[in-house]
Amino acid sequence: MRADDLDPNRNDDLVDVDPYAPTEPPTTIPVYKRNQAPEGLATKRQLRAMGLSRRGLEVVAEVETRGPKNGYLYEIAKAQPVRPMTLAQEYALDRAMAARQTCPKCGRRYYGCLKTSLGICLECHDGTPAHPTSYVMPPAGPKTA
Structure with a gap:
């Protein structure tokens, strides 16, 4: 340490500047x-x-x-x-919704989304009959050769 470092009369003209301080006052909105x-x-x-x-x-x-x-x-x-949806976006959305609306057990696609807690439709879960107007596709029947 030098002797002139402790001199109180010495003026180094140092300024404490915050580089992150905003340069303009904040604007307020109504x-x-x-x-x-x-x-x-x-x-x-x-x-x-x-x-x-x-x-x-x-x-x-x-x-x-x-x-x-x-x-x-x-x-x-x-x-x-709003920009219109492209055919590819529409196709991707339909596939995503089909995954949420189709019962993996019976293959029916319902108009609403299936409960995620069950993972299957109510008819497959506990036998509650589904109204024919509540689903899009009938269940897949047995394949004949």
Whole structure:
């Protein structure tokens, strides 16, 4: 250690700078009560119901909800239409839903998803008869040669 390191009159012009400190002040957005948001703003669910996407949109306001988090509001005028599903996406979605709706034991495909706790339909599980309008395909019969 040098003697001039302890000199209180020495001025090194060092500045303590936080490199992670924000350079601009944080912007605040308005928060509206439930059902009090102005016309022209919508939540992401409302945009989806209108066939619009929030892709590329900035959050312009918030709306208070019953839960711990507020809902974000987007401008309807700047929203773009939802991109249509391609045939490959539609095919993949149908295969995924078929896996959730088809009983592995009897081969019936139901309109609703099967209970994951059972893994099979109620008719195969405990003999509860399924109404004929509740499934798409009839069960596979015995193969004849």
